[in-house]
Amino acid sequence: MPITINKLDAQEILDSRGNPTVRVYIELSDGSISAASVPSGASTGANEAVELRDGGSRYGGLGVQKAVHNVREEISPVLKGRSPFDQALLDQLMIDIDGTKNKGRLGANAILGCSMAIARAAARACQQPLYRYLGGSAAVRLPVPCMNIVNGGEHADNSVDFQEFMAIPLGAPSFSEGLRYVAETFHALKSLLKSEGLATSVGDEGGFAPNFGSNEAAIESIIQAIETAGYRPGEDIAIGLDSAANSFCEDLEKNYDLKWSGRGAMSSEELIELSGEWIQKYPIVLWEDPLAEKDWNGFKAFTERFGDKIEVVGDDIFVTNTNYIQRGIDNNTANSSLIKLNQIGTVSEAANAVRLCRNAGWRAFHSHRSGETEDCFLADFAVAMDSGHLKTGSASRGERLVKYNRLLEIERELDDAAEYYWQ
Template sequence: MEADRDERLRREAAEYYRGHRVPQRMEEALNTLFPLRPADLYGDLANYFSKFSKAPVVCKLAGRKVLDGVGQPTLEVEIYCTVKNREKRICSAIISSHYQIPENALSETTEADEKERNDSVTTAVEWVNESLSTMIRDWKPTDQCEIDKMLGEYFSKKEEEKKGIEEEEEDDDTVSVTSCAPSAVAQSGQKKEAKTGKKSSIQTTIPPAEPSESVLCGSLAIGGTSLAVAKAGASINGIPLYLHTALLKRSQDSPKEMTLPLPMVTLLSCEKFSPSKLKLVKEVMLIPPVQLSLKQGIERALDIQKEMMRLLEPAGKAPSPHLADSKKGRARHKEKQAPVKGKYEILTGTFRSPDEMVDTYVELVNKFPSIIALVDPLRKEDRQQWNNLCRALGSKCYLIAEDAATNTSKLKTDQNINIPMCSGVVLKYVNQTKVSDLVELTARLDGQRRVTILGSPDGESSDDSLVDLAVGLGARFVKLGGLSRGERVTKYNRLLAIEEELAKNRTLRYDANFEFADFDEESQPEKQQPEVLPPPQQDSVPSQLSVPALQGHKVPAQLLESSTLT
C-alpha cells in the first residue's frame, strides 16, 4: 500500500510539473502523511526527477597561463559541463611543465629554454581554447579512455607536423651548404678533422650522455586536459579523484581496501654544482617506518627536520625554513661546466669509475643498513653497472630510476620499458602525459614486480591531484620534496586528509613490510628476458631499515652522507 501511495504521489507531482494545478486531495494527503513544507517536498521531487535527466557532458574548455612554484609559466585548464541544461564550471587542473635543462647549460642556453617554455605554454593555451575544446565537446567527462585516445591522436598529429617542418628545414640547409665555394668547404672540413683528432686523444671510461628528450611545443595541453577530465569525472560521479583513478585502473571494480604511498621526505638538499664533475649526493630523504600511521610518520619527520636545522645553522642565527628546499630555482640557476671527465666525484678530489661506484654503494649500504633506497645512483648510460648494482644490493634496498628513466609517455610506448635494470621508477605527470598512460604503465610495472613512485617535477604547483593519482594507482612511494613551501605542504595535507577519510570508511590497509627483489634468483640471460624482475622475497625487512626509527630525534652525522642518494 505504501508503494502504491508513493507512486500515485509521483504521478500527481508529474502532472504539476507539466503545468497542471496540484489536486486538493494531494495537498491534504501531504499535510496528513508528511510533515514537510512545500519547498522541501518540491526539492525532493526535483531530486527524484533529476535521475532521469541527461548525463552531464563537456561543453567547453578554458586554458590560461599561470605561474608554478618557481615562478615559471605553466598551464591551467578549466572544464565546463552542461548539467541539467545549464553551463557549469566543474573544476580546473594545473599541470607542471618539465624541461630537462642540463646542469652545464650556458646562460644563453638557459634564456633560450625559458623562452621556449613560455612559447610552449602560449601554444598550449591556444590548443585548449580552440582545437581541444571543440574536439571533446559533448563527450561525457567519465569517458576518460576515449578522450585520452583522442588526445593522443591529436598529439601524434602535431608531432608529425613538426617532423615535416624539420625535414623541410634540413633540405633547405643541405641546398645552401652545397652551394658554398669549394675552398670554404675544404677549410671547414679541415677544421672539423683537426678538432675530431684532438678529441680522440681523450680517454673516456663511460658512454657519453644521451641527448635530452625534446618537448613538443604545446604538449602541456594534452596532460592538462586529461587531468581536468579525470577531476571532472570524479566530481560528476560524486567520488574523490583517488577512488575515480582506482576504478579506472581496476576497470570499474571498486576496491575493498586501499593503501597509502609512503612519503619520501627530503631532509637535506646538497645542491652545490661543481664544474666538470658528476655529483654523488643531491638529496637526503627520510622514509617513515611502515609501522607508523602517515600522520605519525610526518610528525616524526618534522621533528627530525627541526633538529637538523638546529644542528646545521651557525650559532646565534635563526633557522632557515628552506633547509630542505631542494628544487627552488633549480631550473633557473645553472653554472657553466666543462665536459665530464668520465668519473664520479664522491668527495672533493676523490673520483670513482662506474665499476668502482658499485663497490662504493655496496660498502655504504652494508655499513648503514638504514639506507632502504638509492635514487639514480648511476647515470642511465651505465647499464652494465646498474645490472651489477641490482644483483649486489637488490635484496637489501630499492634501486630507483628517476632521471635515469625516460619520460612517462615514452615508457608507455616502449613495450620493454627501455630503462636500466632497477627496482622501480619515478613517474611524473608532466607535458603530454595522460591519466590513461599512468594507469597502463603502473599496471605493467606491477606485473614486472617494480615499485611505482609518483614524484613532483621541478616546477610544481599547488594542484594536489598528484597525491590522489598516487593513492588511486597504488604507488608504493610518493616523492614530494621537503616539508616546506605551500605547493608541497598542500600535497602532504591532502595525503593526510585521504588517510583520515579511508580510516573513517574502514577501507584503509597498512602495508607493514618492505619487499625487496633478489635479482640473482631465477635470473635468465638478458637477451631472453631483458631487465624483468623475478618475484620479490616475502620476508619482511628488519625494523632498523626505517631511518626515522632512530632513538630520539637526533640524526647521526653519517646519515647526512648516506641516506637516500640521488
C-alpha cells in the same frame, strides 16, 4: 541527459620556481567547472615528453602561451561533446591530435593539463573523491612519505653532489604518524644545522641545502637528526637517496664527476663500489638513479649487486614510459620505476606504467617535480594507484605541503579502512 564536455580552456600561471606553466579549465554540460595545473622538472631525462615553451625574450623564453593556445584551439574542439568518463579514449585522442612520439607539437604540458582536468571533472560528476574515481573501492592504502630533507645537485647551490636525501618513516603505524616522524626529523635537522653554523635555507623541493663537508656528512647529519627526534635509524626511519646521476655524468653513459663536493672523476664501477660502502654503513632502503640514463650496464650491475637489499629506482632511464620500463624489466635493470605524470603526459599512460611495474613484481614510486603548483592531484593519484610510497618534497613550501595535507584528508575520509605499510 548524459554529461558531456562543453569546452576546455587554459591560462598561463607560475610554478614554484616562478616560471610559467599551464592551468587547464574544463566545463561540463551540467555547468560544473574543474581545473588542473601542470608541474615542471629541472632534472629531466632526455626521453621525457616535451614541455612546449614559447622561446623569445618573454619570461626568458619559458612562456607557455603556445600550449595555452593549443588547449583552446586544437584540443577543446575535438573533445567538445564527448563523455568525460572515457579517460583512456580522450587521452588517446589528444595523443593522436599531437601526432608526435614525444607530444612535442601540442606540448605535454597542454595535454597533461587537459588529462588531469578531465579526471577531476569526471570524479566530481560522479560525486566521488578523485582517488576513489581513479582507483575504485580498493583505493585505501596511504603512501609512505619519502620526505626530501636535504637538497643537492641541480636542486640546490651547494657542495652536495646527490640531489635528494630522503627520510622514510617505514616503521610508522599510519600515514599521519609517518608524516609526524619525518616532520619532527626535519625540524631536528634544522636545529642541528644551526648549532653547527650551517645554512638552513632550502632548495627547490624544501629540503635544507647547506655546504656539507662531504656527501657522507649529509647522511650522517640526517641520522643524527633522526636520533635527536627520538627515532631509531633503520627501524622507525630509513634513508632514501636520489643521485640524479645525469647531473654529474656529462656523457650520460659511464664517466662521472662528483664535481660539487670535489670528490672528482669516477668510473661507473667506482661509483657502484662507493654505493656499496654506503649501503653497508647506512640504513639505506631506496636509491633512485644511482647511474645515468644511458648507463644501462651500470644500472644492471648495481641492481644485480644490491637489488635484493634495497629498492633500485629508475627515473631518467625510464621516464614513466612503458617501452623503457619493459626494457628494464627484460634486462633486470632495476626493480622499481619512478612515476611522474608530466614525464609521460597523460593520466592513462602513467596508470599503465604503474600496472606494468606491478605485473612484473616491481614497485612504482610516485613523484612530484621540482617546479610544482598548489594542485594536489598527485596525492589522490598515489592512493588510487596503490603503490605504497611517494615523494613530494619536504616539510616546507606550500606547494609541497598541500600534497601532504591532502593525504591527511584522505586518511581521515578512509578512517578505519586506511592502510599504511612499506612493502
